[in-house]
Amino acid sequence: MERKRWRRAVEDATESCPIHHGHLNSEMESVRVRFAPSPTGMFHIGSARTALFNWLYARHTGGAFILRIEDTDAARNKPEYVDVILQGLKWLGMDADEGPQPDGSIKGDKGPYFQSQRGEIYKKYVDRLLAEGKAYESDGAIRFRVPKTPIDVPDLICGDRQIDRANEPDLVIQRKDGSPVFHLVNVVDDIEMNVTHVIRGEDHLSNTHKHLALIEAFGAKAPHYAHIPLILNPNGSKMSKRDVGASIADYKEQGYLHEAVRNYLCLLGWSPKDNREVLPIEEVIAKFDLPQVNRSNAHFDLNKLFWINGEYFRAASIEALEPLAVEILQKGGVLPESYDPAYFRAALSIVKEKIKLGRELPEWMGYFFREDFEFEEAAVKKVFTPEGLGHLAQLRVRLATLDATKFNAADLEAEFKALAAAIGQKVGALIHPARLAVSGRSVGPSLYHLLEVLGRERVLARIDRAEQKFSK
């Protein structure tokens, strides 16, 4: 009963996610949020979570989710890195209403969406500050005169606070080489793109007063700010590029399901508050709101992700799993280029009940597609005793009397039980040698189903070979 409920939740969560048109906020202004990553080579899990919260908020409010590429740091950014982000967003099911798309096209009329192409715009803003005496040149760079008065910094998640700027140094907004600095371009773009809500990592919380100062200088309306907590390593340090689990691409590579990763990310800093962990993205969209996001940092827990993935994995249909499984198995050299699809799907369907991650597939499925599989040494020693081999021989005789139509799980079970009773043994005395003989392994799918999938000819041949190899 309980189990059934979970299953349904998982199955629901696996379905495609149509965009929900939620309600506009109370001010009736159309929400516009942006995700503004810097393409530096990988799509970081923390960035993915920030993107997710932005996307969720946009979908919840019926607003727009803008993707803006912050590629002003020429030394670090490379064009091909943009695709890493695009593919990562696509994999996680986050579609941008404006900005570059995975197919190479660009959506939206507030572009360009690459900061490297917005130089003229930034120049205009800097010139204006200069002309109004709000900025000045110093050592070739241009600095913004930061007012030294206290400033209020409101935040939808962290709460409002006041910053004393008495000792705040003037802010460099343009480098000696003429290129604009992050704080400037970030603010200018948010103004130009009519961003209403800035949802970003808490690492920007301490910078926000600078942004507010700039916005005020430009005479623009400030967006609402919402700083979300960081994702920390299990040891409490800030998760950086080199840490395990940091790269979204790795999850795909290891055979995680995108719905599972996304589901897990939703739970870092946000909760449906009804004691559920696995829930469909539509429900998250319906419930998600900024004030309910937690303020404290969250530790990344691969263990829990693994569990959630297992929930999704078992609930997934063979059709959904097949492409992923084929890719992993062929990459691992386990599945041949050409294979029998029906046989493959049958094998996959009995294996998927036992594992939680695509990465486990090669180890679990190798013997389906090759006859020269290895035998577990310890299991051979334990199971293929003279007695065990004797049972195997008796089983071989019995199975040989079964024609192919009787080679199904139900009939096989009956045969095993009948033979076990006949020789005064528990059925396990037959099952363990049989499993080892046909798979080389001591663990695997339900044996009766395994035999059915392998088929009569393969099973008899493998038992013969095992007997030959391990007798005497």
Added chain:
RNA sequence: GGUCCCAUGGAGUAGUGGUUAGCUCGCCUCCCUCUCACGGAGGUCGCACGGGUUCGAAUCCCGUUGGGACUACCA
């Protein structure tokens, strides 16, 4: 060092003055059972500390401690 943020078991969280502090992962035990996984029944483990406020604090205030972020002509 300065500024800012945070603080419920090992991890993620529910809880916003009165609960035997709930749930999930993990871990342990037992059950189910052909192995494994699933599933079922239990168990382990927590309000960082110290002061207040209050008839009464996990919940409010202050301090301490701890963790984190920012403090660049990186983003």
